[in-house]
Amino acid sequence: MESNIRRGLFWAALLHGLAYCLLLPAWMGExxxxxxxxxxxxxxxxxxxxxxxxxxxxxxxxxxxxxxxxxxxxxxxxxxxxxxxxxxxxxxxxxxxxxxxxxxxxxxxxxxxxxxxxxxxxxxxxxxxxxxxxxxxxxxxxxxxxxTPREILFAGRALSLVAFVIVAMLILGIGRRVFPSDRATVLAVLFAILLPMHARHSSVVNNDVLAKVLCAGVLFASLYATGYSWRRVGAVLVLSALALAAKPTAAAVAGVAVLFAVYSAWGSPLASKQKTLTRALRIGLPLLVVASSAALYLGSLDHGPVVSNTWHNFADRLQGSFSPKFLLELLGTSVGRFNWQSRPISPALVGLLGAGIGVLGVVIGKRLLGATSEPGRGSRFLLRVCLLFSLAQLALVVLRGVPIGRYLAPALPAIAILVGSLAWGEARGHSSSRWVIGIFLVLVAFSSYFLWGGLVFNQYVVLGA
Amino acid sequence: MSSTSRLPSHAAKLGLLLALAIGPAFLLLRPAPDTEIRDIPWRAHKGVLQADFPARQTFHCDSNGLRQIDVALVALTPSNGAELELVLWDENTGVPLRSVRIHGGALGQTGGGGAWVPFDFEPLEDSADRTFAFTVAAVQPGAAGGHFSVFQRYRGQLGRHVLWGDRSLPVVRPKGQFQSPLGNLSALAFAFAELPLKEGAKAKLRLLEMVDGELVDDVTVQVESDIDLPVFSGWFFFEFEAIPDSRGKTYQIELDLPEGSRVVGNEHGMSLMSFHGGAEARGRVDLVFRSWADRDLLARITRLHKRAGTRLWLGAAAWLTSILLLARIVFQTAGNKSEA
Incomplete structure (x- = not known):
């Protein structure tokens, strides 16, 4: 990828996040x-x-x-x-x-x-x-x-803006490792920049922001290089632990660490040259660390993000989570809510976006799970890690029983990479160019509606006395 | 930049322009109330509106073309086709400007929790930056007209809320106890089946602090409130100097009411709401309503600039620049033949 494209993406991320910082009034992040x-x-x-x-x-x-x-x-x-x-x-x-x-x-x-x-x-x-x-x-x-608290608020928002840019740059790094195509990488990054509810996080004081950066870091450390080294395993485990120390909703990232250990010790081409015992140790030790840490961590929480105190509570959560009301609320809060979630975007648009997300999900899933020679074996595995991470994050939200879209945020980097895969694989050449331009225009239209017709309208035009 | 890059097609450029324009179009053209007094959920209805005692509210209008006022109304009894009249006044001159009557179907949805009822009238072309008042009253006098109530909003924080009870207490000096959940107690509202308007009569409230179930000697609050409208099935507010250290304290409430008053309550005592907020929150009981004016692009932009200031334009510049940067990258990579 040419350096001017990388620089352009950096500046675009910074300016886009800055726009939200300027336009979101103080205390208007949930x-x-x-x-x-x-x-x-x-x-x-x-x-x-x-x-x-x-x-x-x-x-x-x-x-x-x-x-x-x-x-x-x-x-x-x-x-x-x-x-x-x-x-x-x-x-x-x-x-x-x-x-x-x-x-x-x-x-x-x-x-x-x-x-x-x-x-x-x-x-x-x-x-x-x-x-x-x-x-x-x-x-x-x-x-x-x-x-003053107001000064701390703006320092927090500056931190969120930096985090937003770092996430975009980490997705750029992951994309360059996973995709040999600039188009796919650019698509992944621009998705992460333009997705409105994620972009709004660039101006909100919230620990979700840090969890997202650390999850992107785990994905980056897991996917960026091939081969196994204890240093990399250590980096992945430390970043995972930090993500959990930022927000319990980042729990799915522990699964990425495990998948990384399994793949790099067993599935990668380099791993086949190792002895079986070495490979088993390389998987077993990280697994042990993750499992014991997870048990200690969940035991230390006041209330678990996933695990209920009683089976009755757990069953109640599950029953509620599969109701249409829960799923619609999760969709609504994922695609757009304003003013502390008190004002939704129109149900028709939410429905349209939900249908679009469904279609994209099916296309991406078909590509990654179907019998195809492309992308190559290694990249396909990495994309499947992203798919599993995204699904695991969704499962965590469902198990938690709280339909709030920002709880999906830790998986944003993985979702962005999956979106990027639309411009690579079987859809190469002219058709991939159409994917990139088409998705870009849809994202610009949605960003424009969200920011001006939604956020600015609700923050500055509709103001109760 | 790759030498194999090509310029985007006209269709892509047009698509980009349209995509960019969607948000600003919604921002400038989407209808929004000019003024809005909001309370969610609606709680404190004022009591049955009567022909001789209209409920009144003043407001400031930002835009030209004032054309509609929505009032939060609830039908307290079946209406049988009763009518309501809204009159719009110039607050400064006291001259009535518009008058609208609503009846039948428009009021039919106001049972249960109530509904917004729109009173629309011929637009006032020169309404920008003017202060108006409106009054709402029943058209038919007496019991035939009295079915509807407007909602009120107190400009403070709700603390305790003992819901509208199932019985009226026919005593003129009811007593009760109340524990304040928040600091800065500044108003109490009580539910009345009836609070009559009588010449020179006032509604009086005394609050006495209690410690360990015993009354302390000093009276904490003593307030006399004028009754501007007779209340039938509605909430009446007593405002007083805020009590900063009211959090967690228990008070004995003593009301002294005109003959014929009936307070609403339940088996435990009076229905009431406590409101909290500093001195600046006094005198802030408003009707729940919203007003609408004709679409006025200049007024919309002025309002945006007034409320968001320079941040609006800086934010717009940052957003637009980021999109154009991304467009350049997208069109460059999409047009790069080496990718195919």
């Missing part, structure tokens, strides 16, 4: 107040890693004298006083009121004079989230000497 609150305590000098384990009796005794939210925060940051928590929340809510938050979010009450988050959503907090993202953002804020 859950930003809670994420900023969490990071702000780290900016103040508190460490986010020591969650205090408490007995049921102490938990109940604490709740008798403090709010649920306060107790949660003081478990993670034991040295913070109730007054400091209330003071910080009053600062954030006051900033939200100045930014016309309730004029934009339909279900939100007028926030003038509010002094606590419970005025907006009782007993809600981000403090149960894994600490990595807040550690990074908090220390960035500390390093920059940030003071």
């Amino acid at each position: 859950d930003e107040p809670w994420h900023v609150e969490y990071a702000s305590y780290v900016v103040d000098g508190h460490g986010p890693f020591g969650v205090e384990s408490v007995s049921k009796e102490k938990w109940e005794a604490d709740l008798a004298v403090a709010t649920y939210r306060q107790v949660q925060i003081q478990r993670r940051f034991p040295s913070i006083s109730a007054e400091a928590i209330e003071g910080r929340q009053a600062q954030i809510v006051s900033s939200m009121a100045r930014e016309s938050f309730s004029g934009r979010v339909d279900w939100a009450p007028p926030l003038e004079g509010a002094v606590e988050f419970d005025s907006l959503a009782p007993n809600f907090s981000a403090i149960h989230q894994p600490p990595l993202y807040y550690f990074l953002l908090g220390n960035l804020g500390r390093g920059l000497g940030l003071d």
Whole structure:
């Protein structure tokens, strides 16, 4: 690929993300107040890693004298006083009121004079989230000497913009490894740049953003080079662990690490020259690490993203997840929602996009699973890893029972690579050129509608008094 | 750039232009309310509208061509073809400008949780930057006209909400207890089967703090509210100076009402809503409504610029540049014959 194309994609990603940063008003990313609150305590000098384990009796005794939210925060940051928590929340809510938050979010009450988050959503907090993202953002804020929640918000958004560009560049790297064709790589990258709900993440303070970067990193480390080395296995495992330390929804990435170990130790052309015992060790050790870490990790979570406490709860989740209502909500929140998801895009457009996604899914699946000599064996395996990763991520969301599209975000790099495969394989030459231009024009049209007819319209034109 | 690249076809260029234009077209042409007082869900209806006591609301209009006002209405009893009238006034001069009557089918959907009812009228060409008022009232006097209620929205945060109960309490000095879930308690609304309008009579509220079930000596709040409209099956608001440290505190409520008042409640006490918010939230009970004006591109662009400022134009420039960069790359790689 020519360097001017690579540079062009870099600048396009940066400018596209910047447009969202400029156009999305403060506090208009879902859950930003809670994420900023969490990071702000780290900016103040508190460490986010020591969650205090408490007995049921102490938990109940604490709740008798403090709010649920306060107790949660003081478990993670034991040295913070109730007054400091209330003071910080009053600062954030006051900033939200100045930014016309309730004029934009339909279900939100007028926030003038509010002094606590419970005025907006009782007993809600981000403090149960894994600490990595807040550690990074908090220390960035500390390093920059940030003071107010609003400053931390914009530092977080800058971090998200950087993450957005890194994801695009990692997809470029993966594409160059998987596809010998520039068209397919360009298609994968432009999909990742133009997909509106992903592009909007470039301007939102949220730990999904970091999980996405780390998942892209795992995919990149897994796919970029051939052959087995303990260093690469280590890199993949460390990145997977970091992804899980950013957000539990990144759990599917552990599967990529396992597939990588299996393929590079057993399936790749180089692996066949190794002794069976060596190959078994090379698979077995990473598997052991992943399995034991996953067990430890899931056991340490307040509430698991996938595993319910009881079989009854699990069965309930599953029953709900296969309902048309759940699937439509998941589709709706994946393709476009505005103003804290209080305003959807038109159902007709959601239906049309759903049908388009279905058709693309069938075409991609047929290509990857069908009997074909192209793409080559290695690339086909790598594309199947992407397909499995995407399906595993979808399965996690279904098992979790919460129909929110951004929980699919960790698989975005894999999905982008799959979309890129439309311009390669059997559809070569003139037909692949039509795929690229056709998908590009559809994405531009959707991006244009989403940003101007949706986001800007809902943020600045429809503003309640 | 590859020497084998070729320029995109006219069809592709035209497609790109159309794709780019879709969003701005929606942004500028999609209908949107000029003013909107929103409350989700609708909770506090004002009580049956009567011919002699119209509900009133003022508002500012940004655009020319004011042509419609939607009011959140609910039918509290079967309407039997009753009519409602909306009158639009110039707030500054007090001159009535438009009058619209609605009856029959348009009001038929307002049972249950209520519905938006549109009152549309001949557009006011010069409505931009003017303050108006509208009133809504029943057309038929007495019981024949009284079926519908408008909804109100208090500009604060809802705390406690004891739903509309199943009984009325025929006492003029009802008492109850209430624990405030949030700080800055600034208003309480009570449900009334009837709160009559009587010469010189006021509705009075006293709040006394309780500690361990005992009343403290000082009265926390004592407020007397004028009754501007008689209330039949509606919520009535008492506003007072916000109590900053109200979170978690228990208060005894004492109401002193005009003869004939009947408060609504359940077996545990009075139906009520608590609202929270600082001093600036006082005097903010509005009707739930939205107004519409004719499509006015200049007003739309002005509103966008006023609300988004320079960010709007910088964002547009960044977005457009990124798309054009991508288009260049796409057309370059798509036209590269070495790929085929």
